[in-house]
Amino acid sequence: MSLAAITPPSSSGTATPTSTSALTTAGISASLQKTAPSLFAQHGTSTPLADLDASLLHATHTTAPRAVPGHDSAETAAQRTCTDHMVTARWTLAHGWEAPELKPYGALSIMPNASVLHYATECFEGMKLYRGHDGRLRLFRPDRNAARMLTSAARIALPAFPPVELIKLVTTLCATDGPKWLPKTQPGHFLYIRPTMIATDAALGVQRPKEALLYVILACFPDMTVSASSRETGKSGLRLLASNDDTVRAWPGGFGFAKVGANYGPSLVAQGEARARGYDQILWLFGDDCGVTEAGASNFFVAWETRDGKMQLVTAPLDAGIILDGVTRRSVLELARTRLTGSVEGLAPLEVVERRFTMAEVVLAADEGRLVEAFAAGTAFFIAPVAEIHFRGKDLTVPMGADGKSGPYAKCLKGWLQGIMYGRETHEWGVVVDEMGV
């Protein structure tokens, strides 16, 4: 078993070809230390116990490989199918991290009194593995996901780990299953990557867990940029149902900023009601003045013209701790701030604003003809233009651009991001995964 390498971009921004030295744990570490030095900072483990160490990984390959479902199949749409392998690593308070294992994907054995089944001691990440048009596999900003996983773990009383070791484990699994499950002959597709940590402590006391399991799985996911309501009605765009006063997703002093299970389960009843009424997602509001926070499990952006004629891209700020620090959100903000402040592709220059904003502002902008577009942004739904928001008994129509399929800024940003993800643009955010046996 040898670890596959993440090939870092060179300092000039051009992806370097694979070198044999990169195909070792030391090679990955050296690469990441250059490109993401923050990953090597102190990560919270202050004990002399064993730390998570991807170089100790032991691999057992499946003897029963499964068939890969088609990208447009019902099986892929069900989001149930995972690839042939998974990576696991066990942690105990007494001994720290055990050697990780790569092994056949299959059921976990969990005691009925395990902490995770009672106290929601669990956190996860959402990433994707992209098969580029140049034939290479890429991750998108894995350092951001690994760092956030560490933040989430700390919030839910799960153990710390060096984020770079998680990236190595993700990379190894992608390098192992990527060649078969994302064939080179089918560029432009992706697998969904789900790093997860759960408390396996078999004890009912309401206390910090003493045992945990970190694991990574790869799932076949459909392209979710066509919304459920679109498939039903043929009309483009997301239809959002604004949350009522009696349903609040997250609260200051809570955990809305962390990717912990406790943010998701409690949203499913409202989400189910939205779907039953023909909407795609809940638009989560907060406060008596109906501040706009997130759309479903994605961040939410609106583009409008201010009354004094400035074009603005607005999204809720992170400081209240009630919304997720999304990797797509962050990337949209960074691209808009670096590439859209001047006139580009016929678009008016944008002012990019992170601030609290309310439904009243959105409604007023729409009424006055100043609303340009809105979109959700997240790993699963990517950049999803919004066509309609139902708020307090009224349907607010959101412009969907000249072609009726997307507002112009969403279209432009999505194009740039896809270019980076699928290797049309060489960029430090697109991190090449060297494939096993290739």
Added chain:
Amino acid sequence: MSLAAITPPSSSGTATPTSTSALTTAGISASLQKTAPSLFAQHGTSTPLADLDASLLHATHTTAPRAVPGHDSAETAAQRTCTDHMVTARWTLAHGWEAPELKPYGALSIMPNASVLHYATECFEGMKLYRGHDGRLRLFRPDRNAARMLTSAARIALPAFPPVELIKLVTTLCATDGPKWLPKTQPGHFLYIRPTMIATDAALGVQRPKEALLYVILACFPDMTVSASSRETGKSGLRLLASNDDTVRAWPGGFGFAKVGANYGPSLVAQGEARARGYDQILWLFGDDCGVTEAGASNFFVAWETRDGKMQLVTAPLDAGIILDGVTRRSVLELARTRLTGSVEGLAPLEVVERRFTMAEVVLAADEGRLVEAFAAGTAFFIAPVAEIHFRGKDLTVPMGADGKSGPYAKCLKGWLQGIMYGRETHEWGVVVDEMGV
């Protein structure tokens, strides 16, 4: 396999002896229909699919029975040991509830992409099985737990079930394992009962689960009325650390009223900090004015004299939806309202008040010498007198009664409740479990 019966109290309030007719599912149903008719009301399942039906239970007994740990053993203190058997019942959206199984206690097989491991789609109950001084086994108000489990399941998008069927399953498990794990020769002890429901749906989509598992386990639990800080310091009573503004347990429009995992995991960091600082539990405050809500995972009561000389027992109200409708809380309120409004056992008559109250009121009462006592109330910690509250940098000393071990009202209420639980007082809240093979 025959179901053991819950013997209901007769209408005169005297526990009836076991009758053979009660040892059938029909017998239990008939009994419960008399004593708890609300359990038979519509419970939210509106499909023609199979409902949960305890009479279909299939039993497989263990061939490897385990040793029962001592009540004061380290094994019991660890809260890790469960009894020989468990009850499980599987649900699917397509077919409804399958026949329940009683089988040897052991690990569950759960797919890595199961909803419960990612989205905290889980809820549970906390109950106890008591070995009475009259040699009989009793549950305490199981109808309240079963009804609350249904409420919790609905909040977290898990399936509905007839609460009475859950009581039957709990009763059957208790009847099976009670004789060995709570021997008649050792009255005054209990097992902890943990009914649980988890979403086993192996699909990563953020949506209502399509598969679930209901299960019941019995755990050996220590007597937790002696607090951790007492064991360390020798001083009686709970020491509580008031939560800071930056840590909020529950909020209006959230799920604080439901016994869902999402209320517990996010509290563990604060709880761990409290323990590390020598406190037992967090006293959860809410709002800018520091409203008092819960203590750890228990409800919280304070007894004070008002400025105009009335003795009051005060606890936070249920209407904001941020605190749990505790069975012990409810029982304390009901006993205080029926038995403590006149002078009893040398105590001044109590006015019982459910209203929002603040730390400023508690501090003022203490400063003015009007604070009589405070206690936490819940199934795990039972009635636990509070000795100290650390609030905004100051330690507030709470009176602990004449003997320094408990305030007078807590002592009186605890005595009455113990009398009912352990069969010294015949009361409709104490529900006898007929034992298998006895």
